[in-house]
Amino acid sequence: xxxSGQSPRAPYALPVGDPRRPLIxxxxxGTLLASAAFFILTAPTKQIHVIYNHAPWENDPYDTVYSFAxxxxxxxxxxxxxxxxxxxxxxxxxxxxxxxxxxxxxVAAATMTIALLTEWIALLDGANRPQWTVLQxxxxxxxxVISTVLTGSAIHAQFRVPKI
Numbered sequence: 001x002x003x004s005g006q007s008p009r010a011p012y013a014l015p016v017g018d019p020r021r022p023l024i025x026x027x028x029x030g031t032l033l034a035s036a037a038f039f040i041l042t043a044p045t046k047q048i049h050v051i052y053n054h055a056p057w058e059n060d061p062y063d064t065v066y067s068f069a070x071x072x073x074x075x076x077x078x079x080x081x082x083x084x085x086x087x088x089x090x091x092x093x094x095x096x097x098x099x100x101x102x103x104x105x106x107v108a109a110a111t112m113t114i115a116l117l118t119e120w121i122a123l124l125d126g127a128n129r130p131q132w133t134v135l136q137x138x139x140x141x142x143x144x145v146i147s148t149v150l151t152g153s154a155i156h157a158q159f160r161v162p163k164i
Contacts, residue, residue, distance in 0.1 A: 013092035014164075023161045024098060028084055030154035031105040035077035037150045038112050041143040042070040054136035056129070057122040069115035073108050080104030095164055105158055112151045119144055 014021055045051050046067070052058060057066050080101045087093055087101075122128075123141065131137075 011095060013094050014098060015092050016090060018093075020162050020164065021093065023157070024093075024102070027105055027154065027157040027161050028080075028101055030150070030157040031108055032077060032081065032084075034112060034147070034150040034154040035073050035108050037143075037147045038069075038115070039074050039077075041140070041147045042066065042073075042115075045140060045143075046070055051136050051140065054128075054131050054133050055140055056125075056127045056132070056137065057119045058128045058131070062118050062122040062127060065115050065118040069111050072111050073115075076104050076108045076111070080108075098164055102158070102161065102164075105154070109151060109155050109158060112147070113155070116144070116148050116151060120148070 014024075045055060057063060083097055083101050083104075087097065123144070
């Protein structure tokens with residue numbers, strides 16, 4: 001605390017050599033990668049009925065969460081990607097921009113987590129089981145595993161970012 005009883009002001013920007021920047025970079029690009037994998041799992045699956053008819057999460061209540069996340073995750077990722085494009089390695093990074101980007105990462109990760117949990121529950125519950133096939137449902141489960149691993153990795157990277 002300062003002499004006036006107020007806490008010292010946080011720095012306005014992170015300098016180029018700040019040790020937090022690589023951790024922030026890992027969290028952001030890990031979340032973008034997880035968002036891309038999630039989009040590859042959700043968008044074509046929902047649009048290609050030959051595949052979607054064999055998905056365990058085809059029917060409600062699973063489909064409601066799936067459909068909502070399918071639009072929200074890419075929207076949030078695109079929003080913070082615009083701010084990421086303004087960040088340069090060779091310049092100091094405004095703290096307000098970093099905080100905004102990390103908030104976007106958390107929203108995307110939380111949305112993906114809820115949707116992925118819903119999909120795993122649908123799979124474990126055996127929802128739509130009469131329509132399952134080895135090829136279509138197996139492919140969806142493989143994409144689900146990849147998306148889950150990437151999302152978990154992104155969340156882990158987000159937790160490693162020190163408080164700013």
